[in-house]
Amino acid sequence: MAAPHIVDPAGLLGQALADASPDLMRELLQTMINALLSADADSVCGAEWNARSAERTNRRNGYRHRPLDTRVGTVDVSIPKLRSGSYFPEWLLERRKRAESALITVVADCYLAGVSTRRMDKLVKTLGIDSLSKSQVSRMAEDLDEQVAAFGHRRLDEAGPFTFVTADALTIKVRENKQVVKAVVLLATGVNGDGHREVLGMQVATSESKASWNTFLR
Structure with missing residues (x-):
C-alpha cells in the first residue's frame, strides 16, 4: 500500500473516471455544460425559458452547436442563440480548462458525497457565474443527481x-x-x-x- 499523502478524494475519482470511463465522464460533462449554458442564457434574457415575466429583456432563439475538445473527448455544446444580440459564454469558451476541471471535480464529489444544491452553487460561483436563481441551480443538481444515481446503480x-x-x-x-x-x-x-x-x-x-x-x- 502506498504511503499516505494529502489527496482530494473527488480529484482522485475524477481522474479515475476520466481515465477508465471516458464515455461516462463525457456524457456527464456534456449534460452539465449545456445545462449551465441554458441557465446562463436565461439570466441574460431576464427570465427563464418560455416564462412570462415583466423583467424579460430578450428571448431565446434556438441553438448553435459547437464541438468542444476536452481531455475525455469531444462534447457537443449547445450554445443558446438570442433574438436580439448574441450570447457568448466567456466562462467556457475562454476559460475552458478551468471550467472543465471544476465540472469534473464537482461530478466526482457528487458521486462520493451525494448531489446537493450547495455543491452546484459552489460550481457556478467557481466559474464566475453569479446571476443564476436558486431554482435554476436546484434543477441542475436534480439532473446531475439522476445521472450519478444511474451510474452508481447500473448493471455491471x-x-x-x-x-x-x-x-x-x-x-x-x-x-x-x-x-x-x-x-x-x-x-x-x-x-x-x-x-x-x-x-x-x-x-x-x-x-x-x-x-x-x-x-x-x-
Missing part, C-alpha cells in the same frame, strides 16, 4: 463480462473541517474482453477493515 453485466477485476485500497490524508485526517479510498476496476477499463465503484472509508470492504463490495 451490461459493460462486461469483465476478464479482470481488481480491488485496491489507497491510504490518504484528506482535509476535513480544517484538519488533516487519515482516510482510505476503496476502488474497484474491471477490464472487459475488449480491453476497456471501467471504474466499477469507489468509496471513502475511515479505515481498511472487513466491515468497510463488505459494505463497499455489496
Whole structure:
C-alpha cells in the first residue's frame, strides 16, 4: 500500500473516471455544460425559458452547436442563440480548462458525497457565474443527481463480462473541517474482453477493515 499523502478524494475519482470511463465522464460533462449554458442564457434574457415575466429583456432563439475538445473527448455544446444580440459564454469558451476541471471535480464529489444544491452553487460561483436563481441551480443538481444515481446503480453485466477485476485500497490524508485526517479510498476496476477499463465503484472509508470492504463490495 502506498504511503499516505494529502489527496482530494473527488480529484482522485475524477481522474479515475476520466481515465477508465471516458464515455461516462463525457456524457456527464456534456449534460452539465449545456445545462449551465441554458441557465446562463436565461439570466441574460431576464427570465427563464418560455416564462412570462415583466423583467424579460430578450428571448431565446434556438441553438448553435459547437464541438468542444476536452481531455475525455469531444462534447457537443449547445450554445443558446438570442433574438436580439448574441450570447457568448466567456466562462467556457475562454476559460475552458478551468471550467472543465471544476465540472469534473464537482461530478466526482457528487458521486462520493451525494448531489446537493450547495455543491452546484459552489460550481457556478467557481466559474464566475453569479446571476443564476436558486431554482435554476436546484434543477441542475436534480439532473446531475439522476445521472450519478444511474451510474452508481447500473448493471455491471451490461459493460462486461469483465476478464479482470481488481480491488485496491489507497491510504490518504484528506482535509476535513480544517484538519488533516487519515482516510482510505476503496476502488474497484474491471477490464472487459475488449480491453476497456471501467471504474466499477469507489468509496471513502475511515479505515481498511472487513466491515468497510463488505459494505463497499455489496
